[in-house]
Amino acid sequence: MSENTIRVRYAPSPTGYQHIGGVRTALFNYLFARATGGKFILRIEDTDQERFTKDALEDIYTTFSWLGMDWDEGPDKEGPFAPYFQSQRTELYKKHIMDLVDRGEAYYCYCSSERLEAMREEQQKTKKGSGYDRRCRELSGVELEKAKAENPNPVVRLKIPLNGETSFDDILLGSVKRKNTDINPDPVILKSDGFPTYHLANVVDDHTMEITHILRAQEWVPSVPIHVILYKAFGWEPPKFCHLPMVMGKDGQKLSKRHGSTSLRDFKTEGYLKEAILNYIALLGWSFDDTREFFTLAELEKLFTIDKLNKSASTFDYKKLEWFNGQYIRQKSKDEVKNLILPYLKEDEKVAAVIDSDKGGEILDGVISLVHERLKLLKDVLPLTRFLFVDEVDFETEELIPKKMDALAAIKICEKIKELFGRFSDSDEENEAFFRAAADELGVKLGDLLQPLRVAITGSKVSPPLFESLGLLGMEKCIKRLNKAIDQLKA
């Protein structure tokens, strides 16, 4: 490893499913590493034992392998700085924390959570001060003995300097300064359960894992001074910081579940393509130039540069993502589309049964060309084509009647179409030709002629191209559905 190899990390905590914002952070880290010939490290920050779930851990792996983002070091990969689970590094943290305590940079705090809570309430009421009152910072003698006796599981707090200021340089934000008196007074670095907090673990790991750049969301900016103080206390050189713009929902608040799907697994099940997701989120806070907006992951791995990053928050636009998705679906080959839509069709038992039957393959192939230009989300395929697989469809009588016509006229059209069915062929051109002739004969537009048929066959005024649909359905079912329409119109 050369002296100046860039090393970045994505450090999720397995407490929930991978969120679009987190994935975007991971992407930028990954791209930065790939574009510079650096290393991308995955580190699992599982120091919160309360909120940890195995599901969430699993989701990290499935999400990134689905997206095709691989890490150079991390769980399940041998790396020079293993282990990559923070829960397996507690001895390391303890050693460093003890070192801090010994040198007077940190101290034990025996305050009970009840006292802390009461204090917070009081502060809220009187609107005075905020944060820990540092009662244990200078404890000694009998006071110390008494406190020790009261609480056998003390936490360790970091001493924030009582005056002066702390500053750091951010690649994007520039210089950020903060008075030490404005920093959270003495944050906890070792919890009573023996696990470190984020602040400590992140600093120790980034240093020992030789991380050169921290790319993470801007919500972390306020806690950087704490980290800087920690680096100083250890006598370490901090990495370079680069705080990424946040991803917001439509209402301008931090993107969360109430804005819609936010976890990658949700996006996947709704039928978003990874290509679309990757492409879209790469453009959330980053751009290449003034016009180009289509990028594959491989291209991004070459083109990404940190200086094209934007610093203002961006709101997540589902509409644009959908548009990208449609674009990528259309780029796929027939076979690819087939594999993509198959699971969505099979979600419906009746549809699945037909697909697995003798005629299944033929219908499925037909469906592809019907929907290829029409899908925005893969899940749309089922409602769009279900009528081709089931025995019967329901429809409103009103829908059968073209605008400015009545039931009688609609019946007349239906009767005419029944005649036309006798001449129905494999050629859409021929079919269209004599349907058109019939429309002229009846003095109606082709669109109007087709409306009752469309509704009778598909159950909706909106459908894939009709003639192809009729062919796929088979004349027998077509006639049956048309008769049903006539019955309904007569009733």
Added chain:
RNA sequence: GUCUCCUUCGUCUAGUGGUUAGGACACCGGGUUUUCAUCCCGGCAGCAGGGGUUCGACUCCCCUAGGAGAUGCCA
């Protein structure tokens, strides 16, 4: 409340002192079309406000306003 960050069309963005402020999504109109969609063409729409600096500010500085984030023994 306090601290920190942010501010170009509704949204994502290009722009780094001199541009008719460009592109994309969305939206609206038109064309192609058997509905829908695709596709093509066109349109609407923006530099938050106020002060400076300058021959000249979207671009630099200051103030105001607005927005967001943080303020945990969560990350």
